[in-house]
Amino acid sequence: MSTKEKRKGINFPHVYIMFMLVMLLVVVLSWIVPSGQYERVVNPETKITELNTENFQYVEQTNAIGFMDFFTALHNGVVQSADIIVMLLFASGALYILEKSGAIAAGIHKLLRVAAGKEILIISALLILFAIMGTIGFGEGGIPFIPLAMAVVMGMGYDRITAFATSTVGLAIGFTAGVVNFYTTGVSQTIVGLPIYSGLGFRIVALVIFIVISLLYILNYAKKTKADPSKSIVAAEYAEQLQGTTEAEYEEEEFTLSRKIALLGLVAVLIGSAYGAIQLGWGMPQLSGVYAIYAVFLVIVLKINPSEAAATFGTGAARLLPTGLAIGFARSVMILMDQAQIIDTAVHSLSQLLNNTGSVITLLILFLVVIFFNFFVVSGSGKAMILMPIMGPLAKILGINQQVMVVLYQFGDGFTNYLWPTSGGLMAALGMSNVDYAAWVKFSMKLFLILHFVAFILILVAHYMGLGPF
Template structure:
């Protein structure tokens, strides 16, 4: 990619990711004010819209930070981890060695890597967990003569189409199925998995086609990059290797050790997030046992647990008391020795601890002094602050949507409009509704909890297969999460790759349209052909 510095490239100024999110936040606030007092009702979903106040608008981003604090801390520690890895020069040298061995065949890596990310997406909803891979893939693609946008495509689209075609993803199809079964609605999991695989294969093929075409074009002519010169300069400054490429490089023993630990860090992270017990694999919790404990809870206890500035405070009769039964694990199994939580049950707290420990280990293996380890880690964490703030601010939109009642207003009115429509109209209408809601509520688990108790029973009452309704949700939510500015994973990943949001939209919009059309066709055929 070094040849791009000699190419005349227009310096393009566009709105920053922060400005785009704040504009969207302001629009939500204005809409809520215009609709203040508007009532909505659909069966058990009822209420009125409350116009956003100046306080709720200004506090939305801060409350978004509170909501995303686990992800933000993970990103900061990841930054320190990557800083120490880069300090050893192992990653840059390793990439140079890899590119030399590929000998111009780097394009073969693209479908393979995208398939790996897609597997993570369809099995356990790999999304925020991919943030750490953006820097690695951007550096690799730049060294191979492409641009950092090519690297971001591999991660974002790979994991994205996997989530779109969720099969056993507990955070999407799992929660959606549970919401319906809890209401007494039977869900055919064979339909969920089968239709998920069809959506996954088709969307994966579309995504790989577009990525390969773009990468080939940029490799042949670097001026064809969609990135502005400012973005190219920023990515080169962050990830390009400035050393003499004519000299054949080799890894030292210390650098090889660093790379082995570096690879193990991400492999264990992926393994740790897959819900193995839900898939029937109990190897990581072998020897564990559990028992139920019952405790008495009061209204004050419930209020303290569920009080949230974005949702309001739950008010209950102070005299209310009840019994709460919880399952307590006596021994979490052999894999819980490090964090107290077995592999397969990790989340961001455990992953943050993991990367913190390995950052220290890599520093020792790389021969860094105690001062170098600490200073480099803090500098790397500091470099991630812009990414952290983007993730936090993007969550603010979802917070404001919930607190004003706009999310329930859209959902209730749309459900009333879809009632009584034919199969194809119902399918396309539901897809577009969930497409819209996904922009405002990027959390798949949150949207599933909100929408499925309404749309699932509606589909069943109209004689449609509820399992297909689950896949409509999964596909619509998955398509939007390829492009939405309210997703901290997208905005954070793009920031790591030094790519402006507008540049990503310019590339991804045609992919979103193509995949959306394909999904609506597949789902419409399924809704007509598969009986309830």
């Protein structure tokens, strides 16, 4: 498919429009769903306000949603989400300085040179590298590096689908495992009152399992199509590719000592953030401060002009502003639900519905709900703002650990970001890589079904082992 061709299909509304439609739905529901509330009590040990799940009552709505309430909720949603939004802006700004410095590209090139002549090792290394990028929350931020990886893989004689999958599946499984992914893990844990990045060990195990499954799937396809090009999903193009002199064309980046130190600094930031959040009780201000320190560190180590670095930081932060607004708009949904006093009613109704279904069926239903909802609201952090305030209290009522519910949310959110046609990041990656959506679905559907099945098994394991805060 030519890059000049326009992709045909349904045009879905922008994510902001989707959130406003959900807000409008809340207004309609406020006229239909009765208001209700649980008794709130302060836990004397944690000092956190919790629901008394034994005491629910319906109440008379005294503050109906007015015309201006609808639109001021947008402002209030952004303001109430400011801590999270600012932290994301600081992290994105610092990481963009690293990206623009060429350190990441240089690291990839060095990895490829070390693995020269070892095709399986190269594919494995690239997938793991992109998985690491995904698990620290790169997501769409990893898309600019996909063409580089594709050029290398296609240069070794593999087809375009193998090349695209090596990087894209890596991002998918890394983002889903969410070891230190603030967009899903961090936001969700913040909402339900868990230490940020707690449950680290379980998520690392999940990431390893996802990597093994994905590698076996991709390598099997790569081996099969290289042995018999007619079995390629893009067989016609692959035949033309093999007849040509395809080479891995990419601009070489030198892996200097300063770039090595810069990447080691990123590792230190991730480890330090996780330790600080879990052991020292750090919140958004401290995590933002860590990334501000890292930005200064990069300026010194990479000898970047401070003014240029500041401009780059601003550009990087600006890339995350749409996501930040999406988080605020998602919070607006909860503000309206809270004003209409129907959040507790929803929790109570769901708990009554699921109370006698058994834990396995309950977890499966909730898992499918997140997967389905992701079709309409792809933003992981924005969706967490809508679902976790309901799923968190629901988990307490049904006897499910909060950490298990966060894992369920992560696994339900991540994979389909790279499958649903409503995902702007996926469609951008496909367009940049000249890969047809139908061909991608044909290749990836079976893999993602397997990954979802394994993810649900892991959710059950987490539930039955009583996966706790840490």
